[in-house]
Amino acid sequence: xxxxxxxxxxxxxxxxxxxxxxxxxxxxxxxxxxxxxxxxxxxxxxxxxxxxxxxxxxxxxxxxxxxxxxxxxxxxxxxxxxxxxxxxxxxxxxxxxxxxxxxxxxxxxxxxxxxxxxxxxxxxxxxxxxxxxxxxxxxxxxxxxxxxxxxxxxxxxxxxxxxxxxxxxxxxxxxxxxxxxxxxxxxxxxxxxxxxxxxxxxxxxxxxxxxxxxxxxxxxxxxxxxxxxxxxxxxxxxxxxxxxxxxxxxxxxxxxxxxxxxxxxxxxxxxxxxxxxxxxxxxxxxxxxxxxxxxxxxxxxxxxxxxxxxxxxxxxxxxxxxxxxxxxxxxxxxxxxxxxxxxxxxxxxxxxxxxxxxxxxxxxxxxxxxxxxxxxxxxxxxxxxxxxxxxxxxxxxxxxxxxxxxxxxxxxxxxxxxxxxxxxxxxxxxxxxxxxxxxxxxxxxxxxxxxxxxxxxxxxxxxxxxxxxxxxxxxxxxxxxxxxxxxxxxxxxxxxxxxxxxxxxxxxxxxxxxxxxxxxxxxxxxxxxxxxxxxxxxxxxxxxxxxxxxxxxxxxxxxxxxxxxxxxxxxxxxxxxxxxxxxxxxxxxxxxxxxxxxxxxxxxxxxxxxxxxxxxxxxxxxxxx
Amino acid sequence: xxxxxxxxxxxxxxxxxxxxxxxxxxxxxxxxxxxxxxxxxxxxxxxxxxxxxxxxxxxxxxxxxxxxxxxxxxxxxxxxxxxxxxxxxxxxxxxxxxxx
Numbered sequence: 001x002x003x004x005x006x007x008x009x010x011x012x013x014x015x016x017x018x019x020x021x022x023x024x025x026x027x028x029x030x031x032x033x034x035x036x037x038x039x040x041x042x043x044x045x046x047x048x049x050x051x052x053x054x055x056x057x058x059x060x061x062x063x064x065x066x067x068x069x070x071x072x073x074x075x076x077x078x079x080x081x082x083x084x085x086x087x088x089x090x091x092x093x094x095x096x097x098x099x100x101x102x103x104x105x106x107x108x109x110x111x112x113x114x115x116x117x118x119x120x121x122x123x124x125x126x127x128x129x130x131x132x133x134x135x136x137x138x139x140x141x142x143x144x145x146x147x148x149x150x151x152x153x154x155x156x157x158x159x160x161x162x163x164x165x166x167x168x169x170x171x172x173x174x175x176x177x178x179x180x181x182x183x184x185x186x187x188x189x190x191x192x193x194x195x196x197x198x199x200x201x202x203x204x205x206x207x208x209x210x211x212x213x214x215x216x217x218x219x220x221x222x223x224x225x226x227x228x229x230x231x232x233x234x235x236x237x238x239x240x241x242x243x244x245x246x247x248x249x250x251x252x253x254x255x256x257x258x259x260x261x262x263x264x265x266x267x268x269x270x271x272x273x274x275x276x277x278x279x280x281x282x283x284x285x286x287x288x289x290x291x292x293x294x295x296x297x298x299x300x301x302x303x304x305x306x307x308x309x310x311x312x313x314x315x316x317x318x319x320x321x322x323x324x325x326x327x328x329x330x331x332x333x334x335x336x337x338x339x340x341x342x343x344x345x346x347x348x349x350x351x352x353x354x355x356x357x358x359x360x361x362x363x364x365x366x367x368x369x370x371x372x373x374x375x376x377x378x379x380x381x382x383x384x385x386x387x388x389x390x391x392x393x394x395x396x397x398x399x400x401x402x403x404x405x406x407x408x409x410x411x412x413x414x415x416x417x418x419x420x421x422x423x424x425x426x427x428x429x430x431x432x433x434x435x436x437x438x439x440x441x442x443x444x445x446x447x448x449x450x451x452x453x454x455x456x457x458x459x460x461x462x463x464x465x466x467x468x469x470x471x472x473x474x475x476x477x478x479x480x481x482x483x484x485x486x487x488x489x490x491x492x493x494x495x496x497x498x499x500x501x502x503x504x505x506x507x508x509x510x511x512x513x514x515x516x517x518x519x520x521x522x523x524x525x526x527x528x529x530x531x532x533x534x535x536x537x538x539x540x541x542x543x544x545x546x547x548x549x550x551x552x553x554x555x556x557x558x559x560x561x562x563x564x565x566x567x568x569x570x571x572x573x574x575x576x577x578x579x580x581x582x583x584x585x586x587x588x589x590x591x592x593x594x595x596x597x598x599x600x601x602x603x604x605x606x607x608x609x610x611x612x613x614x615x616x617x618x619x620x621x622x623x624x625x
Numbered sequence: 626x627x628x629x630x631x632x633x634x635x636x637x638x639x640x641x642x643x644x645x646x647x648x649x650x651x652x653x654x655x656x657x658x659x660x661x662x663x664x665x666x667x668x669x670x671x672x673x674x675x676x677x678x679x680x681x682x683x684x685x686x687x688x689x690x691x692x693x694x695x696x697x698x699x700x701x702x703x704x705x706x707x708x709x710x711x712x713x714x715x716x717x718x719x720x721x722x723x724x725x
Contacts, residue, residue, distance in 0.1 A: 600723055600724055601721070601724055602720075602721025602722065602723050602724025603717075603718055603721060604717050604718075604720065605647070605648055605649075605651070605656075605717060605718070608647050608648055609648055612644060
């Protein structure tokens with residue numbers, strides 16, 4: 001049966017990683033790139049085969065979950081950890097998105113990294129990244145998922161700090177790792193709670209057993225796991241690592257933002273939807289954190305000058321939408337947005353990489369401009385990405401974002417809390433503004449630097465962008481009502497829409513509002529930034545530019561005291577106390593030895609005399625006693 | 626019949642002679658001979674006491690001492706020969722590598 005091939009999906013990138021890690025240095029650069037790309041292509045093909053078999057096997061209208069126990073990892077007493085995979089609708093959607101978008105990014109990377117002497121190391125990391133993410137989405141056990149989760153963090157650290165000779169890259173890598181670690185600690189605590197209360201970490205058993213948990217345990221476990229998700233998915237307050245992650249090679253940013261990393265948190269909630277969405281109060285928290293993150297990041301993106309940082313903040317913002325969807329009890333909508341976001345965000349990043357490639361690593365928008373003419377294809381791709389993310393129909397982002405807003409509105413009708421919807425709508429407007437601004441400043445007007453001679457990227461980089469542009473333009477069909485919502489119907493049986501929200505929102509009206517807001521945003525962005533003008537917005541603009549001073553706050557509250565503490569520990573404590581104690585002991589024994597060495601005269605006869613005296617003393621003692 | 630005390634006195638005199646020899650002479654061979662003198666003075670004391678007490682143990686121990694002395698001579702002479710070869714001298718005060 002073809003479904004049995006599922007473990008192969010993981011094997012290919014692992015083989016690619018091994019090849020590049022072991023003998024990559026001896027291969028020509030292009031070969032190691034193609035090895036990496038082909039291994040991902042093999043994964044993608046395998047996933048397609050598994051998908052078709054899965055669709056045939058699954059009875060219509062039912063969910064199907066197939067577990068693949070591979071081996072028993074830990075068996076001690078009550079603890080029984082099976083390493084296994086889980087194939088269901090959700091993991092298949094994720095696998096296809098990750099490997100499909102990942103494949104295009106791999107191909108693009110071959111062109112992008114053609115001049116880099118460390119390309120084989122790069123592709124080895126890239127393959128490991130794919131393996132980690134695929135392991136994460138295919139895991140049948142939360143502990144295995146956690147292994148993938150940590151490996152993803154490791155790979156992001158390795159790739160963000162890929163050019164580790166640059167201090168900024170090295171420290172950005174560390175920042176990503178440390179901030180993620182904070183979330184991971186919470187994640188681990190969540191796992192402990194789940195294990196102590198359910199005695200298993202098997203995902204299927206947790207899904208079934210979640211209902212039997214006490215409210216408190218469910219809420220606590222869900223909140224802790226959600227804290228882990230905010231770390232990995234760069235939501236408030238653990239978002240600070242993502243904008244700095246721009247120090248890595250641009251395709252890596254595309255990979256992190258679109259496919260392999262930040263989506264993990266959203267995926268986790270969809271994976272354990274029965275735990276998260278039934279826990280009392282938790283969905284509201286998720287929705288609020290998502291909405292606030294979405295709004296926060298959108299406002300910050302308005303005043304960023306680095307094109308890639310704009311895109312980074314837009315990722316935080318889009319992930320916020322996905323969490324709003326989760327919090328609105330519509331995980332399928334969130335996954336839909338995850339997929340479309342993967343398309344257009346990868347496209348935008350690859351286009352940004354193409355700009356960097358053309359402008360010799362200049363990415364500051366104040367030094368760009370007028371690139372629409374020389375970089376015709378790149379500009380076209382970027383504009384499609386902008387339209388998609390801004391939510392202009394019929395591009396992909398419109399359908400998924402609108403669906404999320406619809407669900408958020410329905411939640412508002414149910415609970416009376418319209419704040420997520422309002423923030424989401426506001427964010428949609430700001431998103432359209434700042435994305436238009438980015439496009440205008442980069443591609444519009446006159447070039448800021450007349451001496452630059454930008455050149456279009458090679459076909460190897462343009463083709464993946466072209467395919468992604470098609471997906472970003474047409475990907476909405478996956479969830480559009482007119483197209484029959486294939487993705488939503490595919491996920492439907494596994495993640496049924498919440499039944500308690502019975503009232504249906506006025507969908508057409510909401511869609512109209514969404515479109516109007518998006519168009520208004522594009523219009524505002526267009527008029528405000530024509531001829532590469534860039535209004536600074538006064539103190540508010542500075543507030544946005546500095547990211548609401550959150551980084552500075554962390555710097556003042558956590559980093560600076562930490563450094564002071566470290567300096568105190570290193571100076572007075574380590575040098576003054578510990579080293580002094582160790583050296584003091586050494587000095588005492590040194591002085592003792594200095595005194596004792598005078599006994600060692602080297603004269604054998606003197607030794608003999610001492611021997612005699614000693615003997616006489618001992619014998620005398622025994623005789624005279 | 627000579628009284629046992631005389632043997633013991635002789636033994637003590639020999640031992641002191643040997644000890645003084647070890648302590649004051651610098652020639653390794655002489656020191657060696659002085660050590661032999663000490664060993665044999667002890668042998669004499671053993672034999673005397675064995676005779677006096679009518680027990681054979683003391684005599685047996687003398688044989689052990691002789692054997693050990695022979696072995697010691699072999700090893701010690703080899704060392705002295707080697708030192709002589711490397712330094713052209715058997716002056717014990719010249720060998721002071723262990724001085725602290």
